[in-house]
């Protein structure tokens with residue numbers, strides 16, 4: 037039997053699976069494609085940064101590596117434009133991981149705040165490299181072979197592949213959360229030195245998590261490149277990419293499973309919608325900023341945690357249990373002054 | 375009696391401040407050893423050196439005859455040296471039970487952690503048994519950050535016990551908790567000691583130390599000043615001088631302890 041919680045997952049999956057069958061206007065299915073891409077990226081980002089508390093702001097490096105992998109391999113392997121190119125999506129993910137491992141090895145030698153700065157620095161190195169290297173096409177970018185399936189249903193395959201990435205990222209994140217490894221990431225978030233003193237191999241755990249989270253982001257970048265058909269360094273190595281996925285995750289709930297999914301759904305869909313309907317590229321930034329402030333002030337742990345705590349009355353329950361235990365066993369009476 | 379844990383000639387400076395200078399300490403297997411001394415005399419720093427959190431400038435630390443000087447905290451822990459912190463450190467945003475599970479993998483390779491679930495049935499049973507032992511089993515599913523101060527102290531003691539270390543270093547287990555809990559904690563320590571665990575305890579509460587410990591070392595300005603049975607330490611005039619000279623808050627406790635001797 038389905039539990040109530042699983043029922044919600046199934047319902048949500050059904051809505052997403054049916055979306056392009058119900059909504060056929062390419063304007064909206066395009067929004068759908070970008071939304072699933074960001075849902076996958078935010079979920080994958082959260083699997084490391086959310087669980088470990090190490091906020092990475094250079095994931096565009098992996099997104100860009102995936103995108104360039106797709107473009108360069110499509111061009112140099114003389115691939116026929118079409119669905120066979122989708123096989124390059126996981127290759128993009130693997131290339132992203134190959135970059136992530138050494139970057140993680142260097143960046144994770146330092147603690148949180150310095151780590152953020154290093155990831156930003158690495159990001160700019162990659163952006164500059166993409167602009168200046170010959171094989172990347174520099175600022176004029178790269179054109180992928182032109183896909184010729186019809187305009188009307190052009191978006192549908194991209195949407196479904198993107199949805200597969202979302203499912204993959206979510207299942208992986210779920211598996212990590214249930215594994216010993218995931219528990220170690222959470223322990224690192226709460227008190228890294230203490231975890232080390234309890235035998236957790238913190239360096240290996242952090243580098244592994246960082247590298248794993250690059251996989252789906254790289255795949256998403258590859259899918260993006262195939263979808264838009266043209267890539268430019270400033271768009272695939274875009275600082276707004278990292279700001280966006282971090283904002284989405286914070287909005288939904290950092291370190292939760294559903295938070296990044298919900299955050300990306302809300303922010304990416306509304307951003308694309310506003311851009312399309314008002315054809316004003318910067319309007320959404322103002323709304324983003326305002327929304328973000330509201331959330332940070334009123335529900336600093338994100339929407340999901342806020343709602344869950346209210347529904348389960350967590351604080352009240354905890355207080356009662358803690359107090360009851362103190363009474364039940366006089367051994368454990370509340371600590372007072374010495 | 376054999377020496378289980380020993381520090382010899384350990385020195386460590388922080389900038390111009392000599393926190394430890396040529397400090398020696400032996401912990402006999404099966405003992406409850408006390409480590410006392412005025413504030414700032416270097417007790418916590420010695421703990422940090424032993425457990426790998428701070429590197430000594432000079433000296434050696436041996437455990438079970440093995441040189442563990444400069445070993446990293448995870449390695450020291452895996453060998454069988456567990457500790458608690460003066461300011462209690464728990465993992466506040468995971469559950470109490472999950473706190474207990476973290477120490478269970480100390481001898482597993484990190485790769486294994488990727489492939490296994492966060493707990494096995496035996497691990498959970500063992501964790502619950504220990505939580506029950508310290509009296510907070512009913513709180514297993516709570517987020518650890520919700521615990522009261524005393525409960526946190528008990529949780530920290532319990533999750534160190536999970537890995538079944540040979541020696542446990544406690545940094546002020548009675549600090550900031552009420553009398554009932556202090557007695558409770560002393561009782562747990564006695565029980566565990568009877569079952570064969572060795573303890574090294576830093577504590578300002580003299581009654582606690584004097585009633586519990588087999589041997590007490592007094593530290594003063596980064597060195598070991600006096601070592602002996604509680605009665606010997608009480609009777610030693612150097613000890614009172616150290617406390618009085620240090621202008622320390624443990625002074626009154628010690629006076630009382632000396633007076634009641």
Ligand SMILES: Nc1ncnc2c1ncn2[C@@H]1O[C@H](COP(=O)(O)OP(=O)(O)OP(=O)(O)O)[C@@H](O)[C@H]1O
Nearest residue numbers: 388391393411412413414415416417418419420460
């Ligand atoms: N990481 C550090 N950096 C600089 N100074 C330090 C550091 N750790 C300890 N000290 C200094 O070393 C001295 C010894 O400190 P330590 O914490 O070992 O004393 P203690 O005996 O544990 O005192 P207390 O009873 O107050 O806990 C103190 O003067 C302290 O300020």
Ligand SMILES: [Mg+2]
Nearest residue numbers: 417418419460
């Ligand atoms: Mg101390």
